[in-house]
Structure formats: C-alpha cells, structure tokens
Amino acid sequence: MTGFIEFARACKVIEATPGSLDMTALVAELLEQVTPEELPVVTHFVMGEVFPAWSSEEIGVGAGILYNALAKSAGLSVSDIKELVRETGDIGETAVRALKKVSGGQATFSSFLDSSDELSIIEVFERFKAISKASGKGSQTSKIKNLQYLFNAASPEEVSYIARLAVEELRIGVGEGIVRDAISRAFDVPAEYIERAFMLTNDLGLVASTASTEGRNGVLSLGLRLNRPIRMMLAQVTPSLDAAISDIGIVAVEWKFDGARVQIHKDGDNVTLFSRRLENITDSLPDIVEAVKENVIADRAILDGEAVAIDENGRPRAFQEILKRFRRKYDVQSTARDIPLTLNLFDIIFLNGEELLDLPLVQRRARLAECVRSSDKIRVDTQYLTDDPRKILEIYNDALKAGHEGVMIKNPESAYSPGKRGKNWLKKKPVMETLDLVVIGAQWGYGRRTSFLGSYALACHDPDTGLFLPVGRVATGFSDEQLAELTELFADLIVVESGTEVEIKPEVIFEVAFEEIQKSSNYESGYALRFPRLVNVRADKSIEDVETIGRLEEMYLMQRERN
Numbered sequence: 238m239t240g241f242i243e244f245a246r247a248c249k250v251i252e253a254t255p256g257s258l259d260m261t262a263l264v265a266e267l268l269e270q271v272t273p274e275e276l277p278v279v280t281h282f283v284m285g286e287v288f289p290a291w292s293s294e295e296i297g298v299g300a301g302i303l304y305n306a307l308a309k310s311a312g313l314s315v316s317d318i319k320e321l322v323r324e325t326g327d328i329g330e331t332a333v334r335a336l337k338k339v340s341g342g343q344a345t346f347s348s349f350l351d352s353s354d355e356l357s358i359i360e361v362f363e364r365f366k367a368i369s370k371a372s373g374k375g376s377q378t379s380k381i382k383n384l385q386y387l388f389n390a391a392s393p394e395e396v397s398y399i400a401r402l403a404v405e406e407l408r409i410g411v412g413e414g415i416v417r418d419a420i421s422r423a424f425d426v427p428a429e430y431i432e433r434a435f436m437l438t439n440d441l442g443l444v445a446s447t448a449s450t451e452g453r454n455g456v457l458s459l460g461l462r463l464n465r466p467i468r469m470m471l472a473q474v475t476p477s478l479d480a481a482i483s484d485i486g487i488v489a490v491e492w493k494f495d496g497a498r499v500q501i502h503k504d505g506d507n508v509t510l511f512s513r514r515l516e517n518i519t520d521s522l523p524d525i526v527e528a529v530k531e532n533v534i535a536d537r538a539i540l541d542g543e544a545v546a547i548d549e550n551g552r553p554r555a556f557q558e559i560l561k562r563f564r565r566k567y568d569v570q571s572t573a574r575d576i577p578l579t580l581n582l583f584d585i586i587f588l589n590g591e592e593l594l595d596l597p598l599v600q601r602r603a604r605l606a607e608c609v610r611s612s613d614k615i616r617v618d619t620q621y622l623t624d625d626p627r628k629i630l631e632i633y634n635d636a637l638k639a640g641h642e643g644v645m646i647k648n649p650e651s652a653y654s655p656g657k658r659g660k661n662w663l664k665k666k667p668v669m670e671t672l673d674l675v676v677i678g679a680q681w682g683y684g685r686r687t688s689f690l691g692s693y694a695l696a697c698h699d700p701d702t703g704l705f706l707p708v709g710r711v712a713t714g715f716s717d718e719q720l721a722e723l724t725e726l727f728a729d730l731i732v733v734e735s736g737t738e739v740e741i742k743p744e745v746i747f748e749v750a751f752e753e754i755q756k757s758s759n760y761e762s763g764y765a766l767r768f769p770r771l772v773n774v775r776a777d778k779s780i781e782d783v784e785t786i787g788r789l790e791e792m793y794l795m796q797r798e799r800n
Contacts, residue, residue, distance in 0.1 A: 239271050241356040244279060245395045251283075252409040257701055264411060264419035268445060271358065276449055277442030278362045284416055284703055285407030287365045289440040290781065291466050293517050294369045298384070298403045299729035300742075302377060303328065306384035307400070311335040323735045328404060329397030336388060336396055356390050361399065368403075404732065404742055412703025416441050424448035426456050434459040436655045437594075439467045439515070461587050461594075463504045463537060466511040468656030468781060470541075470584075472645060473788070474670050475663035476795060478629050481646040484660050489598060489647040490621045490629050492636040493664055494581050495553040496545035497563060497777045501529055501580075503538045514779035518563050524573045525580050528614035535608040539587035541653075544578045552640040560776050581618040582609060583645075586653050594653040601653065622649060633665065642666050656781065658788065670792070671772055672697075675783045676745045677705050679727060681737040682720070689720040690727055690739060695747060695769070697762055698783040705743050706762035706786055714750075714771030723774070746775040746782060754793045764789050 247267045254260050264283055271279050281287060288294040304318045311318075313335060321331045364383045371379040387399050401407045417435060421428040426448045434444045434456045447455045461467065475481040481488060498513040499522075508526045510519045519526060525544060533540070546554040546562065554576065562576050585605040586594050593601050602620060609617050621632060633644045643666040651661035678694030681687060692712040696705035715723070726745065733740035749769045757765035775782070 238357045238359060239275055241358050241361050241395050241399075242392060243270070244282065244358055245392075245398045248283070248398050248407065248409050249394070251411060257415060260411060261415050261418045261422065264415055265423040268419055268423045268449075273446065273449060275358045277440075277446045278358055280416060280420070280442040280445040282358075282362075282402060283407070283409070283411050284413065284441070285402065285405050285409075285411075287362070287402065287405060288369070289442055290468075290779070291439045291515050294366070296365055296369050296403065296405065297371075298368060298380060300404070300731050301729060302380050303384065303400065303403055306381045306388060307332055307335050309381065310385045310388040319734070322733050326733050326735065326740070327408075328406070328732055329401045329408075332388065332396045332400035333393055336391075337393065354390070355392075356387070356395060361387060361402075365402070406732065406742060408704075410702040410704055412700050413441065414701035415703075416445075420445045420448050424452065426453050430456045436657075437461050437467065437592075439465070439655070461539060461592050463502050463539065463587070464509050466500050466502070466515045467539075467586075468515070469498055469500060469513060470653050470655060470662060471658035471782070472662035472664040473658050473660065474792075475646060475665050478626055478633065478646070478665060481663050481665070482624055482626060482629070484663070485646070485648045487622055487624045487649060488629070489602075489649045490623060490632050491583055491618055491645045491647070492581075492632070492639070493642040493645045493666065494543040494545050494618075495556065495641045496543040496581070497556070497559045499525070499542050499544045499580065501525075501533075501538075501540040501542065501582075503529060503533055503535060503540070505536055506530060512563060513777045513782065521563055521566070521569060522573075522578065523569060524614065525578055528580060528612065532610040532612050532615045533608060534610065535588055537587070537589050538585060538608065540582050540605070541584035541586065542580050542582035544580050546576050547579055556773055563777065579613070580615045582615065583618050583620070584653060594655070596652070597650045598647055598653075599649045637667065658785075671748050671750045672766070672784045672789075673746050673748055673775060673778055673782050674708065675705055675743040675780055676727070676741055676747055677707065677743050678741055679739045680710075681739070686717070686720065688724070689717070690724045691715070691720055693723075693747065694741075695749060695766075696743065696783075697764075697786050697789050698780070699786050705783070707760040708762045708789065709757075709760060709765045709769060711747065711749055711766075711769040711771055713769075719771075726774075743780055743783075746778040746780070747771055748773040748775050754789060754796055756793070762786055762789065764793060 251260055251263050287296050304315050307318050308315045321334050325331045364387050368380045368383045391399055417431050418428055421431050435441055437460050500511040502509040508529045510522055512518050546559045548554050558576055585601055588604055606617050636644055646663040648661040674695040676693050677696045679690040680692040682689045682691035692710050694710050696707050698705055727741055730742040730744055731739050732742050750772050751766040751769045753767040755765050755767055
C-alpha cells in the first residue's frame, strides 16, 4: 500500500516542473508506481478532484469547515487561520504553518506516530468519502473531525496537499490533457484511444485502471453506460449565417431554445435526468420523468434535449425560472404546476444497447424520431436541411418571435462528440457575443455597497494544465439584489481574503457579454475583455463548460478577420 507521502512528494516535484512534456512524464511515473486499487484514486487526485465528474458524490468542504478543522488541529482560533491565509495566499501553505505551531502543549504532525501508522493514499480517500457521506444534523462536526484526523496524522510534506484536495484545488498545473497523455505513456495505449474512452465514460480514473490491467483492447471496450452521464456536445458562436453555410454547406437548422440542457437516461421504467453540470435532477422534474415514461418508446436510451419553462401564453419564461425547477427539493409538485416545463429533444446517443455517437446527425435524428411520440410535454424539435440563407434567416426570425434565443446550425454528417466545442455545431444569437467564464476572485464594494462583493475576476480554462487563466473583471450588469445574492452564494467559496481582495474557489460560471477581445499583458491568459457585463449566472453549467484559452484565441483571430 502506497503512503500518501509518496503522492505528496510527487506533487511537489510536478508543481516545480515548468514544461508540460516533463510534467506528463512525471505523472506517468506516478501512475505506474501505485497499486491497481490506488490507480483510479491517484488519477483523480493529481487533477485536484476526489470523485469523477459524473459521480453524485461531493466532498462538500468549504472555507468555513476547512478553517475550523485547521484551527482545532493546531489549537488556534479561526481568526488565526484567516490571518495566516491572508499572509500566505495559499490554503496549503496556511495548513503547513498552522500545524507547525504548538498551542497549549498540543503537538501536531505525525513525527510522534509509529512509522507503521503513516497515512496511505487509500486512507486519505476513505476519509474524504466519509466526509462526502456526512449529511443532516451533525454533518459539519463529522466533516471537521475527519479532517482533524488527517491533519494530525499527516507530515508537513503531506498536509499542504491534503488541505488543497479537501477544497479540490491542488494547483500543480495538471489537467485532463496531461493525465490523458500520461496514461497513454504509462500503459502503452494510444492517446486517441484514451481520449475516446474518456469521452464515453467521463472518468479518467476508470480509463487508467482499464489501461493498466487490460491494455489497448480493454480501453477500446469501454463504452456508454446508463445512469453514468457523459459530457454534452457543445456549440460555438458563428459570426453570421453566411459564414455557417460557408463552413458546412448544407446545414441542419433548429431553434436555439431559451432553456436548460437535460440529458435523459431511460432504462425500462427507470428514468434519470442529469443537468448540464451532470447533477442528478430527477427528483426535481417529476413531470419530465413522467413524460419520458409515457412518450419514449425505447426500452433503453440516452437522449439529449432542452427543458423550457412555459408561461400561460405558451412563451418561454426567464431562464432563472427554469433554475427554480432544477434546484427545487421541497414542494416539487406545486412548483411543477406553477412553472410547467416542455422537453424539446434534439439528439440520441444510445438506443437499446447500441451506441449511436459515430452515426451522422441525420441518422441519429431519424432514430430519435422513431422512438418518441410528441405531446404537449415532450417533442422532437423541428429540423430543416438547407443551404439557402433566406430560409435560415426565416427560421432564425421565427425563433426570435417565439421568444427563443436564435438558431442552432449543425453539420448533418457530424458525429456526437461529448464535451467538444467545434464547428460541427454552431449557434447564432442576436445579442452581443457571450463567454462562459469562471469566477476566481472578487472585490468588496465601497460606499453603500461595502457589504457586497461587487467586482468579479473572471478566467478561462487551460485544459492541459487544468489552470484557470484570468481575462479581466466584470463589475456591471448587477442590481443590488443580485449583488446580495451573489455575496451569499460566494460566502462558502472564499479561499483567501486580503484587504478588499478575495480569492474564490472556481465553481460559479458567469455568462458575460463583451464588445471586443483584446490582447493584454495584464492578464495571464494574454487577453482581456472590453466592456464586459454580466448576462446570467449559469448555475446549470460546471467548470467543464468554461471557455478554453484556445477558444479565446480562435475568437480573437475571427474578430480580427471581420475587422
């Protein structure tokens, strides 16, 4: 059984290594050294996560719980911990400094333990699992006690990475791209096999374990599984309808509904619904569950669609109304009556044991139409095949008149690519272009807004390193009511606070409109947004949906070509 100390030492070396190729080699070496039982755990740990993205398990440790656990472990006050956080700017270094202190004769760290009592990787994981299962009355106390045990049993080398993992912020620069290539290198399986298996399972830990024990053939055999959600295929903005036709030729055109994405898994009479964040929202949407049971003829299927909240005139309600349905845990039936939903289906990726991802879109749509009976609650949305700009413009205008966002323009021959954003799916909306960016920091306001977080630092994502790269701040588009709600939302996500500046755990997504992307040396991404403003808080999206640095570069070049 491998000690957690070995993982911590590997992380320290990786963190100090600048090149992605060298980092990949170090991660591959780490994966080769651990046991088969430890391999899936380490694969997730090294990316700064405890559980796979599809899992409903969440560690659920915010700054408050972590500070309390550190304070109790070190015999300090929570105020002392907060002061250390302000000094260090890093929760890992804070943990090291706090636990090196001695208060009231209390000793810390594991130098007083027998060497046979050293923490193992699996023991750390099991403690995190216990933390994730704590619920109801006394759950906070249980989480703190489990963290206390880890902190008091850990060495100085280990405690920094335990603290970071507890808030799933490892910060060593390892993302999915590096781990994919490391698995390929460690177990001699082509990177494209690893990538496809990851697309189908949404679990690099499972892929690594399979590559280790079953090699290439095992990885190739990995596929879709009912009730294990996969990432949804994404679209990118097209500058114009003419540009979309130029890129694709004959296109498949659909309305872009003003709703929230839903992935539906049907297994006989069991229906499970997942949000875009891959959260299980089945209990919140009983009307959609019933509509699927009654109108989807297939025995086993995975469907992709958009849930739209409808008002008394048959027009879409505001996006925030939909989120009320998704978040609802109590009085679900009455909320369903007050905010009825319609499910518009537009794709199918699994049908009665057959994976359909590699089929062309037109063939998938035909299979979808065959297994769905349309009703007032569920329908297969209308799709048009055309290369006539006037027809597309007509569809676009009809969608806007009906209160929706615009149109989706798709390549009829395209496969379904989970989690990928490319030119096979394009979207056209009349508003300013928007980006989905993650909030990584904020600033306390001034004047009458001193009690609100009022200026938010935004970042895009580098999928290779897993890092979030700043692109600027947004401080407009907020009402006082919104600022109060957001300040409360971010309260448990604050990692470091120094003066008026606050560092926030990257979890909340802002949809931000902007006038222009500019080159900038002021931000780590190399880009800045001109005149950004908040459009929506996208509670339906996760950090996997954050725009990548590659996407910003592409949009910048497209912008230059247009100008």
